[in-house]
Amino acid sequence: MIVVLGMHRCGTSALTGALHFMGGDLPENLLPGSDENPKGYFEPQAIVELNDAILRAMGREWFDVGATAFTQEDLAVLRAQAGPLAEALAREHGTAAHPIIKDPRISVLLPAWREVTQGSPGGATFIVAYRHPSGVSQSLGQRNDFAPVHCVALWLHCLLRAEIGTRGLKRAFVNANTLVSNPIAELGRLGRALDLPLNAGRPEARRVNAKFIEAELLHPPGATPSVLSALAEDVFRQLEVLSQTPENDEAIARLDELRADFDAVAPFMAEALHDLSRARGEQLRVRSASAKWLSRPGKVARNYAAYRLAEGFLQLPIPLPSSVQARLARTARKRAPANIIRKWIGERAKDSGE
Numbered sequence: 125m126i127v128v129l130g131m132h133r134c135g136t137s138a139l140t141g142a143l144h145f146m147g148g149d150l151p152e153n154l155l156p157g158s159d160e161n162p163k164g165y166f167e168p169q170a171i172v173e174l175n176d177a178i179l180r181a182m183g184r185e186w187f188d189v190g191a192t193a194f195t196q197e198d199l200a201v202l203r204a205q206a207g208p209l210a211e212a213l214a215r216e217h218g219t220a221a222h223p224i225i226k227d228p229r230i231s232v233l234l235p236a237w238r239e240v241t242q243g244s245p246g247g248a249t250f251i252v253a254y255r256h257p258s259g260v261s262q263s264l265g266q267r268n269d270f271a272p273v274h275c276v277a278l279w280l281h282c283l284l285r286a287e288i289g290t291r292g293l294k295r296a297f298v299n300a301n302t303l304v305s306n307p308i309a310e311l312g313r314l315g316r317a318l319d320l321p322l323n324a325g326r327p328e329a330r331r332v333n334a335k336f337i338e339a340e341l342l343h344p345p346g347a348t349p350s351v352l353s354a355l356a357e358d359v360f361r362q363l364e365v366l367s368q369t370p371e372n373d374e375a376i377a378r379l380d381e382l383r384a385d386f387d388a389v390a391p392f393m394a395e396a397l398h399d400l401s402r403a404r405g406e407q408l409r410v411r412s413a414s415a416k417w418l419s420r421p422g423k424v425a426r427n428y429a430a431y432r433l434a435e436g437f438l439q440l441p442i443p444l445p446s447s448v449q450a451r452l453a454r455t456a457r458k459r460a461p462a463n464i465i466r467k468w469i470g471e472r473a474k475d476s477g478e
Contacts, residue, residue, distance in 0.1 A: 125217075125244045126320065127237070128226035129290070130253035131282040132186075133263040135300025139253050140166040140226040142307055147321055149220035167227045168216045171209075175229035178205050178236070186229055187270070189277040190394045191387040192284045194235060202236035209240045222321055231282045234289030242293075249318045250290045254283055254363045255300040257356040274397045276352045280359060281390065284383050287366070291376070294318055297367040317370075358382055 126148055130136040144150050151168035181201045217223040230237050241248035261275035296317045303310045359382050365375040
């Protein structure tokens with residue numbers, strides 16, 4: 125079994141798709157693609173839902189950060205879920221010869237997944253995909269409207285857990301930008317390092333270079349816009365070392381020091397980042413809904429849109445751009461119930477000091 129780990133927006137989908145073209149077997153029931161990832165995520169829906177349920181049982185969501193060490197309560201939850209995970213994995217892969225499993229959530233739930241995957245026939249190998257934190261911050265910020273400090277904290281939390289969680293296992297690390305720039309060479313390197321049954325001579329493998337892996341991931345590394353920038357840059361440097369020598373003693377020792385530094389501050393950031401991401405996520409959802417409804421013709425649609433917008437935006441603590449406020453106000457004055465609009469306009473004026 126090949127287990128693909130890594131942070132969201134770190135090239136895990138590109139890596140998983142490429143491994144499939146080289147001969148790996150994907151799960152049966154995959155999540156559909158989206159505007160952000162039209163070629164697909166290659167994640168089995170049942171596994172994603174189960175991982176989310178495990179996170180909720182631990183009092184977290186996928187976008188939460190915290191110390192990388194697991195509490196005894198966390199470990200009890202993970203041990204209890206090993207059986208359901210194994211059953212779901214068997215349903216998704218059946219008798220596949222070279223199964224691939226991928227979900228970024230696995231990276232932060234590795235105590236359960238180590239047990240499950242090591243019990244599979246032939247054991248498992250782990251490939252950790254990583255990407256410079258500035259690229260992840262830019263991509264995740266665009267997709268989810270997360271603040272830069274939140275994106276970098278998630279990057280650290282996920283990759284630090286993935287690294288320590290795979291120690292002692294058969295593993296390799298791959299920089300997403302290196303994979304994009306020369307996919308066949310990188311996949312060949314991974315195959316040799318992990319003794320994987322990857323065949324670069326397959327006709328399908330040509331699609332890896334020609335169509336599937338595109339240069340859109342090739343953003344040049346820039347400054348990491350976060351108070352965690354120095355820490356993240358150092359972690360990235362150690363991952364670069366591990367990509368060449370997965371068990372480099374000096375890099376692992378340095379990562380232990382950096383993990384301790386992150387764990388010292390992460391619990392103090394966790395609640396604030398959770399609340400901020402929920403607020404920004406709600407704003408993004410309402411904006412998307414507003415665009416959908418405002419594009420529909422007819423008086424009923426406009427009335428409904430104006431009412432929902434006026435009601436929804438009142439609850440958001442983040443100010444809207446003035447251009448958005450003006451457009452919505454014009455629509456709302458014409459169409460929405462007067463009491464809602466008066467309240468909304470008044471609150472917005474108060475917030476902006478007008």
